[in-house]
Every structure is written in C-alpha cells, then in structure tokens.
Amino acid sequence: MAVYTDVSFEDLEEFLEAYDIGGAQVFKGIAEGVSNSNYYLETDKGRFILTLYEKRIDTEELPFFLGLMEHLAAAGLPCPTPVRMRAQSSSGPLNGRIAAILTFLEGISLHRPTAEHCHVAGRALAELHRTGADFSGRRDNTLGLEGWKSLATDCNAHADGVAVGLQQLIASELTFLEGKWPKELPRGIIHADFFPDNVLFLDKKVSGIIDFYFACYDALAYDLAVTLNAWCFEQDGGFNVTKSKAMLAGYQSVRRLTPAECAALPILSRGAALRFLLTRLYDWVNKSPDALVRPKDPRQFEKRLRFHRNVRNPEEYGL
Amino acid sequence: MAVYTDVSFEDLEEFLEAYDIGGAQVFKGIAEGVSNSNYYLETDKGRFILTLYEKRIDTEELPFFLGLMEHLAAAGLPCPTPVRMRAQSSSGPLNGRIAAILTFLEGISLHRPTAEHCHVAGRALAELHRTGADFSGRRDNTLGLEGWKSLATDCNAHADGVAVGLQQLIASELTFLEGKWPKELPRGIIHADFFPDNVLFLDKKVSGIIDFYFACYDALAYDLAVTLNAWCFEQDGGFNVTKSKAMLAGYQSVRRLTPAECAALPILSRGAALRFLLTRLYDWVNKSPDALVRPKDPRQFEKRLRFHRNVRNPEEYGL
Numbered sequence: 001m002a003v004y005t006d007v008s009f010e011d012l013e014e015f016l017e018a019y020d021i022g023g024a025q026v027f028k029g030i031a032e033g034v035s036n037s038n039y040y041l042e043t044d045k046g047r048f049i050l051t052l053y054e055k056r057i058d059t060e061e062l063p064f065f066l067g068l069m070e071h072l073a074a075a076g077l078p079c080p081t082p083v084r085m086r087a088q089s090s091s092g093p094l095n096g097r098i099a100a101i102l103t104f105l106e107g108i109s110l111h112r113p114t115a116e117h118c119h120v121a122g123r124a125l126a127e128l129h130r131t132g133a134d135f136s137g138r139r140d141n142t143l144g145l146e147g148w149k150s151l152a153t154d155c156n157a158h159a160d161g162v163a164v165g166l167q168q169l170i171a172s173e174l175t176f177l178e179g180k181w182p183k184e185l186p187r188g189i190i191h192a193d194f195f196p197d198n199v200l201f202l203d204k205k206v207s208g209i210i211d212f213y214f215a216c217y218d219a220l221a222y223d224l225a226v227t228l229n230a231w232c233f234e235q236d237g238g239f240n241v242t243k244s245k246a247m248l249a250g251y252q253s254v255r256r257l258t259p260a261e262c263a264a265l266p267i268l269s270r271g272a273a274l275r276f277l278l279t280r281l282y283d284w285v286n287k288s289p290d291a292l293v294r295p296k297d298p299r300q301f302e303k304r305l306r307f308h309r310n311v312r313n314p315e316e317y318g319l
Numbered sequence: 320m321a322v323y324t325d326v327s328f329e330d331l332e333e334f335l336e337a338y339d340i341g342g343a344q345v346f347k348g349i350a351e352g353v354s355n356s357n358y359y360l361e362t363d364k365g366r367f368i369l370t371l372y373e374k375r376i377d378t379e380e381l382p383f384f385l386g387l388m389e390h391l392a393a394a395g396l397p398c399p400t401p402v403r404m405r406a407q408s409s410s411g412p413l414n415g416r417i418a419a420i421l422t423f424l425e426g427i428s429l430h431r432p433t434a435e436h437c438h439v440a441g442r443a444l445a446e447l448h449r450t451g452a453d454f455s456g457r458r459d460n461t462l463g464l465e466g467w468k469s470l471a472t473d474c475n476a477h478a479d480g481v482a483v484g485l486q487q488l489i490a491s492e493l494t495f496l497e498g499k500w501p502k503e504l505p506r507g508i509i510h511a512d513f514f515p516d517n518v519l520f521l522d523k524k525v526s527g528i529i530d531f532y533f534a535c536y537d538a539l540a541y542d543l544a545v546t547l548n549a550w551c552f553e554q555d556g557g558f559n560v561t562k563s564k565a566m567l568a569g570y571q572s573v574r575r576l577t578p579a580e581c582a583a584l585p586i587l588s589r590g591a592a593l594r595f596l597l598t599r600l601y602d603w604v605n606k607s608p609d610a611l612v613r614p615k616d617p618r619q620f621e622k623r624l625r626f627h628r629n630v631r632n633p634e635e636y637g638l
Contacts, residue, residue: 003350008430025521027427028359029350031322040347040359042425106361108346111327202344 003029005037005052005097012041012050015094018085019101021045035213037097040104047104049080052097057213059098064137065212066090066100068189073103075131078200079209080105105208107200115246116204118231122250124206125194125227129220130255132189141192141216143275145181149174151278158285163299166281173274173305181271182219182264190223191215195230221261224251225268228317229276229304237303245318262314269317270308277301322348324356324371324414331360331369334413337404338420340364354532356416359423366423368399371416376532378417383456384531385409385419387508391528392422394450397519398528399424424527426519434565435523437550441569443525444513444546448539449574451508460511460535462594464500468493470597477604482618485600492593492624500590501538501583509542510534514549540580543570544587547636548595548623556622564637581633588636589627596620 007015012024026042030049035056041048053059066082070090073081080102082090091100110117141147152170159167191198192214200208224247232244251257280298287295311317326334331343345361349368354375360367372378385401389409392400399421401409410419429436460466471489478486510517511533519527543566551563570576599617606614630636 009427010429010431024427025425030359031348031350040349106344108328108343110329112329 003031003037003039004054005095007037007039007050007052007095011095012039015050015092015099016043018087018089018092019083020086021048021083021101041101048083049102049104050099051102052094052099054097061139062091062098062100064139065215067137068132068135068215069102069212071135071137072128072131077128077131077209078105078207079212105200105210107202107207109197109200111196112235113196113231113243115240115243117201118243119246119250120201120204120206121194121196121199121227121231122224122247122252123254124199124209124250125191125224126251126254128191128194128209129188129223135189137189139216141190141218143192143214143279144218145177145271148177148271148274148278151282155278155281155285159281162281162284163302166302169302169305170274170278173270173309177267177271177274180267182260182267185219185221185261185264186258187218188220189215190218190220192218192223192226194223194227219268220255221257221264222268222272224248224257225265225272226275228265228269229272229301233300233304233307237300237307239304239307241316241318248317248319257319262319265314265317265319266308266311269311270305273301273305273308277305322350322356322358323373324416326356326358326369326371326414330414331358334369334411334418335362337406337408337411338402339405340367340402340420360420367402368421368423369418370421371413371418373416380458381410381417381419383458384534386456387451387454387534388421388531390454390456391447391450396447396450396528397424397526398531424519424529426521426526428516428519430515431554432515432550432562434559434562436520437562438565438569439520439523439525440513440515440518440546440550441543441566441571442573443518443528443569444510444543445570445573447510447513447528448507448542454508456508458535460509460537462511462533462598463537464496464590467496467590467593467597470601474597474600474604478600481600481603482621485621488621488624489593489597492589492628496586496590496593499586501579501586504538504540504580504583505577506537507539508534509537509539511537511542511545513542513546538587539574540576540583541587541591543567543576544584544591545594547584547588548591548620552619552623552626556619556626558623558626560635560637567637576638581638584633584636584638585627585630588630589624592620592624592627596624 022043022045028040030038030040032038036054037052039050041050069079070081072079083101084090091098198211228244232240234240277298280296283295284298341362341364347359349357349359351357355373356371358369360369388398389400391398402420403409410417517530547563551559553559596617599615602614603617
C-alpha cells in the first residue's frame with residue numbers, strides 16, 4: 001500500500017491535456033494496491049483513480065485488463081471503467097510508467113465481513129463470471145500449477161526458516177495437486193484475487209469490484225475456491241462454515257455449480273491456499289529493504305492449506 | 320507518505336459512533352504526511368480527513384495543534400478544523416493511537432510553484448501570522464537552536480558519509496548561529512513547515528494550509544525564512560530571486576517586516592536551511608529497514624545553506 005511513482009500536479013496537468021475530463025481539483029496519492037501507484041483525482045467533471053502500472057504488471061497485458069474492465073462495466077457490473085483519451089487510447093506514458101485513468105467507485109472494503117456480506121460477495125462473483133463469458137480477450141493464469149512449482153523452487157531454501165515443516169508441506173502438496181488437479185471444469189474469465197479488499201460495499205450491497213490485475217482465463221470454480229479462502233476464515237485461523245455456506249448459496253443463486261465443480265471444491269481450495277501461501281512466502285523471503293509495503297505473513301495460508309487437507313468431502317464447505 | 324496504522328471499516332464505524340457526521344461511504348488511506356496515518360473519509364454529511372497520530376507526535380501537544388487549527392479556521396483561514404465529538408472532545412483513542420477527524424479541504428499542492436504562487440503563498444503566511452496573534456496557546460520551537468545542536472551531535476559521525484565536508488559545515492554553522500542568532504524579533508504563532516506540500520491551491524488561490532504539527536511560538540520572520548527556503552530554489556539548486564521577491568512582496572502586502580527583521584533575513588535563512596538539513600540528515604542516517612517512507616535527500620539543504628552563507632545583504636533576497 002504505497003505510492004511508488006511520484007506525480008506532481010504539473011505532471012498531472014500535462015497528462016490530463018489528452019483527456020476531456022476537466023482540470024484537477026483534488027489529487028492525492030492513496031495507499032491502495034501493492035503492484036501499482038494510485039492517485040485519487042477529482043475534476044469538475046467527476047471522480048477518478050489515476051493508476052501508474054509499476055514493474056509487477058506486464059504492460060503488454062494492459063489491453064486485456066483495461067478491455068475486461070470496460071466490458072464488465074458496460075454490461076452493468078460495478079467495476080472501474082477506463083476513461084478514454086480524446087484520441088481513444090485508454091492508457092499512456094507518465095513519469096516513466098504507463099498510466100490510465102479509471103472511474104472512481106464509492107464504497108468501503110471490509111476487514112471482517114459477515115455471512116450476509118459473504119452471500120452478497122458470492123453472488124457478485126457469479127455475476128462477474130456470467131458477465132465475463134462473452135468477453136473475447138484471453139490471458140493464461142500465470143499463477144497456476146506451473147507458476148506454483150516455480151515459486152516453490154525459488155522459496156525452497158527459505159521455507160523452513162519461516163515455519164518448521166513448510167518446505168515438506170509445499171513439496172507434498174505440489175505432488176498431490178499435480179496428480180489430481182481437475183482439467184475439465186467449466187472455464188471462463190476469473191478475477192483470481194476476489195479478496196475483501198477488492199470488493200466495496202455500500203449499505204450491504206456490492207458497490208464496486210476492483211483490482212483486476214490477476215484476472216485471467218481459468219476454471220470458474222477455482223475463483224470461487226480463492227474467494228472461500230479469502231472470506232471464510234476467522235482471524236484466529238478457524239474456518240467459518242456459516243460464511244462459506246452463505247457464499248456458496250449466493251454464488252449458486254446466479255450460477256449453479258456442476259456436479260464436477262462441487263466434487264472438485266476441496267482440491268481447488270487446496271490449490272487456492274497454496275497459491276497465496278507461495279506468493280506471500282516469496283514476497284516474505286524476498287522483501288527488499290527499500291520496499292514501501294509490509295509483506296503479508298504467509299503462515300495464515302499455511303493454516304488454511306492444512307485445514308483443506310483435512311476436508312474429506314465438499315459438504316464440509318456447506319454445499 | 321504512508322499509512323502506519325491500519326484502520327478497518329469496522330474500527331472506523333465504532334469510532335464514528337462518538338460523532339454526529341453520519342456513516343462512511345468512502346474510506347481510503349492516503350499517502351500524505353510523514354508523521355501520521357491519514358485516511359480520506361466521506362460520509363453523507365461531508366468530507367473529512369481521519370488522522371492517527373504516530374510516535375513522532377507528542378499527544379500531550381495535540382490540544383495545542385488542534386486548538387490552533389480551530390482558532391485559525393474560525394477566523395477564516397483556510398485550514399482544517401477538528402470536528403468535535405458529541406461529547407465535545409476533538410480527539411480520542413483508535414487502534415492504539417490518538418485520532419482526530421478534521422474537515423477536508425479541496426485543492427492541490429504544487430511541486431513547481433511559479434512566482435505568482437509564491438506571491439500568494441507569502442500573503443497566506445502573513446495572514447496566518449496575523450490570525451495567530453490572538454491565539455492564547457503556546458508551544459516552544461523544539462527544532463530551534465538547541466534542537467539543532469542535539470541533532471548535530473546525533474548525526475556527527477555519519478555526516479561526512481553523506482557528503483564530504485558536511486560535518487565541518489554543520490559545526491561551523493552552529494558556532495556562527497549561536498553567536499549571532501537574533502533574539503529580539505517580533506514573535507508569534509508560526510507554521511514552521513510552510514512547504515509547497517502543505518499549501519493547497521485552487522485557481523491560483525490558496526484553498527488550504529495543512530499540517531500544523533510543527534507549529535510553535537517563535538520569530539515570525541524565521542517562518543518567512545523557512546518558506547523562502549522551501550519555495551524559492553529550483554530543482555537544480557539555483558536560487559530564484561524573482562520568486563523570492565514575489566513572496567516577500569506578498570507577505571508584506573499583509574504584514575510589513577520591521578527593519579530588524581529585514582536585516583536578519585540572511586541569518587534566519589541560514590538557520591532555516593540548517594534546520595531542514597539536520598532533520599533530513601537525521602532521518603537519512605537513521606532510516607529503518609521497516610520504514611514505509613523514503614527519506615528525503617539532505618544534500619538539497621546543504622546546497623541552500625551554502626547559498627545563504629554567501630549572501631552579503633538582505634537585498635539579495637529581493638527585499
């Protein structure tokens with residue numbers, strides 16, 4: 001949560017010349033997102049977020065991300081939509097980065113969502129899946145099984161320094177998942193990072209879905225497994241089945257899971273927990289002294305992974 | 320520029336119960352200020368900044384800072400004013416810190432102010448001095464001569480590692496200032512950190528003066544010397560006398576400098592440059608690996624100090 005690239009008002013003014021959104025009246029760096037620099041921008045014509053894409057984002061993939069948001073927003077999903085320049089481009093260079101201006105969404109993200117919020121979030125995720133179905137862009141999930149293997153190799157030597165037995169847990173989990181990972185589930189556009197930070201609420205309704213920079217084409221039920229991992233565990237590590245049940249019901253009120261998806265939920269949840277365990281572990285052992293972001297503790301997802309390993313059937317999630 | 324203390328929406332909701340400003344609709348950490356955590360807050364009743372005072376601020380001094388802002392705002396100066404709780408308190412505990420809610424001000428701070436902006440800023444500073452005259456609170460300048468001496472002692476061993484000759488420059492400057500520092504100049508409430516970051520503009524008018532957490536009771540002309548240091552040097556280190564002239568004229572259009580103040584301007588400017596050289600040097604050599612803020616390069620103020628040492632008379636500032 002930081003601003004990596006400094007943008008002065010004067011830089012902004014020049015950048016805004018390509019747009020038709022008036023002059024800036026408020027302009028503040030905001031502590032949101034870990035991969036980009038974000039500024040809150042208010043002009044006489046509206047409220048916006050200016051995003052500068054930092055090194056973690058491959059800017060060749062920007063047209064996919066921006067095009068997806070434009071598609072979803074046009075179909076009525078509450079997500080930011082890129083503002084086009086007069087010359088129709090959705091992004092352009094600013095202070096050595098590629099930058100885009102997106103519409104601002106009201107609402108607040110929750111740290112401790114209730115079961116009711118989980119229900120609504122599940123429904124919103126299914127709506128995203130449904131709305132994404134006719135988007136033609138494609139992007140592979142770079143954080144799928146192959147990506148996990150390469151992260152595990154990079155972190156191997158440091159894993160036990162973070163938690164005793166972690167190296168062994170990761171290795172055995174990878175072997176298991178490689179043998180059993182389901183390949184025939186319904187696929188489509190997934191958000192892949194549908195955490196409470198990325199969902200805004202107003203009056204118990206979803207008013208915004210943000211941060212599409214992990215979105216890709218993959219199994220829809222995997223996205224649901226990520227979301228279960230993100231919303232349905234308590235601070236103390238316990239799994240809250242009431243929340244999970246509410247989330248699954250919310251999801252299925254829009255899109256019914258197939259029997260194969262239901263059966264795969266435990267393994268998908270293991271994969272999802274491993275994915276966040278590995279990326280957090282990587283950031284943890286590679287933290288730079290110059291970083292402006294405190295890395296998140298990977299052990300939270302170690303616990304969640306161990307929970308899913310003990311699940312014997314999908315009903316344990318409240319299906 | 321970071322958020323040190325995390326505040327969830329749920330924490331916020333509880334804190335807001337003591338206020339009469341409605342429920343939150345937007346709540347975002349903002350990258351502003353180096354000593355505090357700041358959040359932008361929007362409710363159905365208005366726009367606010369929630370500030371959590373971190374360790375750099377002595378919370379016993381908060382009543383002075385908050386009382387001063389309330390006084391200045393009530394007198395029409397565009398500065399944030401603390402919102403009082405229903406029980407009339409202007410601050411209260413939140414997540415292990417003391418927190419306050421202040422009114423939000425529109426406008427934008429400039430990185431490269433023009434001479435016209437300097438004129439307007441000079442006028443605003445004089446208005447602050449005039450409006451502060453009938454504020455009864457008092458706070459010593461902890462970053463005056465005695466504070467500089469103690470900072471210099473702390474940084475002594477590291478100074479030459481930052482710039483060759485820096486230790487000797489600081490030592491000789493301190494000796495000089497101790498002998499000649501003027502003690503009889505008109506005193507009053509000063510901002511003491513009137514940098515471009517702390518002044519918001521809308522349509523070339525000052526729409527906001529923020530960050531009063533260095534404010535204290537000291538020589539008014541010293542505040543002007545700080546402001547000259549902050550606004551009238553170019554990126555390449557050069558002194559821009561057109562800007563300085565404009566600033567002094569703006570200031571004097573509201574409050575005329577006394578002959579003693581005019582005569583003292585060169586030495587006050589040396590002291591002001593030394594103050595920022597020392598605090599930046601201290602932060603530079605003591606940077607913590609966990610810091611979320613990149614320290615500012617102290618050498619910028621080394622250059623400014625060397626400039627002022629060569630000034631022979633106040634007219635060189637455009638007086």
